[in-house]
Every structure is written in structure tokens, then in C-alpha cells.
Amino acid sequence: MTLLETRALEVAIGSTTVCCSLDLAINAGERWCILGRNGAGKTTLLLTLAGLRPPQSGYIALRQQALSALPRRQVAQLIGILFQEQTDVFPANVFDTVLTGRHPWLGPLQWESDTDRAMARTALKAVGLADIEQRIVTTLSGGERRRLGIATLLTQDPQLLLLDEPTNHLDVHHQIQILQLLSDLATEDNRALLLIMHDLNLAARYCDRFLLLFGDGETAQGSAADVLTRPYLERLYQHPLLPLQGPQGQVWIPQ
């Protein structure tokens, strides 16, 4: 089933054209990855797909309904997003922050139930933050805050998860753990993922669909065999790359 679909989507920010006529269909169970240089507009595209920023032109549909016409609350029940950075001015503790993920599911005057609290605890456990649920968020390390953001997203329980560099600030162990966790949501739970990644090899390992943003409005999309090729990638990054055959498949080494 198609969750999110774009037709002739044009997105631009400043003088950069992110995409000029993008047709994209994200289906349940798919794991998408957006690749591109710094400043190519990956985050801008992600925000546009989440309905948080209007496109220049074109059409975005969420489950066959125009995204811009849907109430925010209904969108938030289906699409969740992890931002690149989260700055907090006022102190909040870890547990309350994760619990905010339940917001789209609660009525205006409704309080969080025990079920909501249980979901928050499960999510904290899944990312390995269960024992610091009373800590103040501003005292967490970069990696802990990243996992807190992912736990909030899990608590939100959306069908399509958009994640802007989910492995940012994470050590190797947590990179793999988090990507596996997210990947399972797609393969076992039939949700859809759209990740922005800079690590080509992790992207190739955990994603099955790729969208390349060349930074001039041109895009390419397809499976690893289609687009993770030397000509495409060298054009994408403007840097020579060397494919090597590793024990778990092909890896790319920048020269």
C-alpha cells in the first residue's frame, strides 16, 4: 500500500533547487534513504514530505489524500519525524519528553493514560535509556539525546518514519542497534522508513530504496543495483569512490 506519494514535486530553498519534478511513492514495508551532498536540500525535502514546509509546486498525498488539506493531528498519527538537532531552552525530564510522542493520539482535554506511559517506557527501553528516565534532558550527551528523539518517535507510533541523520552522535554499537531497530519496524511491522544518511555503507546495509539528490534539481531513485553505482555516486559526492568486496557485501571507500 502506498503511504506517501508525490507528483511533479518542486522544492527549493534559497537559490538551491532540491528537486524540480519528483515523482516518489513510498510503500509500507519499504526502507528509503536520501543521499546527497551537504546543502543539497535533504532536510528541506524531508520537512516538505512531513507537511511542515510548503513545496514550490506539485502534489503530495498521504494515503491518497492531499497532505496540505489534512489536519495536522491526523498527519502526526501517520508521519513521525526525527529532526537533525533538538535545542531545548526549558528543562524537561527524559520521561516527560518521550511521553510528548502520544500528543497526536490524545483528545484536547485528555490526560496520558497508563497505556501511554507504558508505551513511553517500552520505547525508552528499546533505545537503552530506561534507567535515566528522570534525568533532565539538557544534561544528556549528544548520543543520548539522539536516542531520546528516536524513543519519542517510537512512542508517537507513526506508519511512516522520517529520520534526519538518525545515527548522528551515535557510537558504532548504537548505530547498528538503532538502525536494526528501525529496520525491523519496516520489515517486521510493515511500516515505512525514510532516512537521511551520510554513511553510504550503513545506508546500503539497512535500506532497499535510494533517492539521490544531486543539488541541481536532478534526482535519481531506485534499488541499490540501480543507483548505488560508481558513476552516480561519484557525481553525487563529487569525489572518487572505490568499491570493495567485503564479507557482508560491497563497501565504498572514499579515495
Next chain:
Amino acid sequence: MIGRPRVLLLALLLLALLSLLLSLTSGTVNTGWHDLLALYRGEADAITAQVILELRWPRSAAAFTTGGLLALAGSLMQVLLRNPLADPYVLGVSGGAASGALLALLFGLGGFWLQGAAFSGALLSMLLVFGLSHGSGNWTTSRLLLTGVVIASGWGAVIGFLLALSPEQGLRNMVFWLMGDLSYASLPTTGSVILLGGLLAATAMGRSLNILIHGDLTAGALGIAVMPLRRLVYLLASLLTATAVTLAGSIGFVGLIVPHMLRLLGVRDHRLLLPAAVLLGGSLLVCADTLARTLLAPRQLPVGILTAMLGVPLFLLLLHHGRTLHGLDNR
């Protein structure tokens, strides 16, 4: 943990009652708790009854309402601007009110006209900032803050101009008004209705405010229609501030420190913080006003001086205490 919010609200309710009782029994005419009891039973003599019911009660009620309005408006402004330094006056509402009030005082007007002028000035400022900060459809926090701050300094110039124009004998009244003064306060019927309505509306939005404080993008991603909510919060906070300023002039400090005192006590959920702020702000201002009229009796001080004198040490104490409690040191 489950019972804590309720305990806190109960404690604050008790504090509010105590402060009101204290203010009703203190003053130049010596009265005590037994007089209140006698009054309740209908056995009090005429003078005591008059002093308590006609002089002290309207003033105490006005103090409580004003304190509640300011604390509520301050909490909302801090969320709206995502800035812990925001207070009800930061966006120029009080400057507009002060300009209106001083203009009325300059023409020798008082009572209803003075209040009307103050309220009109506040509304004018609120609409001016609202309109100007919209610009090309971008209603960002920094744009709103900058517009408000600039308009506020504009009002500062108007206030200085009016003070310079004013004859010597009018200056004292003006200065008292500017510092916040409750001596002419009457029973705040409209004010308390606005306070109650505002509190209910704001508390109903409480869960959304908890999320708005994390930023517009996060709030949008969690299903909040950010712009309508922000407009509503702005209008509500401005209206509350305008009401408070109309009641008692620009009393400083209450709106800034009360929300922080509660946050330092560990209250972060706005569904609890907002009602708690009203109770604490009201109590604080009642105590300050009681001191303002008894400390140097029969001379009266502007209550704004007392809110700062009470608020500063109380806040510093909590800050010092809260630092070790909530890990503020590690930020």
C-alpha cells in the same frame, strides 16, 4: 509522584487563603482574626466591618487578581517566545497602557477614564505588534520578539515625553502609576472574570503548550497547528497583561519570577503550572501589597517596590536550592 501535583496545588491554595486573611487583618486600624470571625457571624461593629469590607477586601481582591493575571501572562509569554527571560511586559503591552494612562493623568482624568485610557493603550500596542510582526506571513519567534521590544522602547520614549510635559504636582501620581500601585483599586469584577476565563482557556491548552515549548517544528511534527495556537497564546497573554496593567499599573517582577519559581520547584507540566502560577502570583502580590501599606504606615509605598524586594531574595534562594536538585549546574 502521583500525589505531588495535588499536594502542591492544595498547599498553594492554602497559601492564597492565608495571604488574603493576613491582608484583611493588617492595617492602621487594629484588627485581628477574632474580628474576621465576628464579621462572619455578623457581630462586628460598624467601623471594623467598613474597614474590612469596603477598604481592605476590594484592595486585597484586586491585588490577588492582578498577581494572578501577571503570573499567568508571564508563563504564557515565556512559552510563546521560548525565552526564560520573557515577562508580560516584554512585547510592549504595558508601555502602551502606561502611555494611555499618563495621557489621562496629564489631562487630570481619573477613575474610569484612566482605566479606559490604559486599556485602550494596551490594546493598541498589542494590535500594533501583532500586525507588524506578521510581515510577509512569517510569524517567527524572533520577529515577534524584536517587533515587541522595539515597540516597547518606542513607548518608553512616549512615557518620557509625557513625564517631561507634566506639571510638578502631577508627577508623583504618574510615578506611582508607573511603578504599580493598588491604592485606588476597586473590586475587580471584570478582572477576576477575565482571569478565570483566561486560566481555564490556557489550562485547556496546557498539553499543547508543553510541546510548543520544544519549538515550532517539533510542535508541528506532533500534530499541533502551530500558527493558530501561537496567535491564540499571544492574544490571550496580551489581554491578561492589559487587564492587569489597567487594574494596578505596571507591577514588575511577578510575571517573570513566579513561573520560574514553580519550574525550580519541579513543576513543568503547564496543566499544573498555570493554575499554580495564578495562586502563587496572587498570593505574592497580596503579601507585597499588605507590606506596601503597613511597612511605613500611614505612608504607602508603590507595591512594585515590594514585589521586587520580596521576589529577589525568594528567587535567589530557590535558584540556589534548585541548582543542586535539578542539575542546572550541568547545563
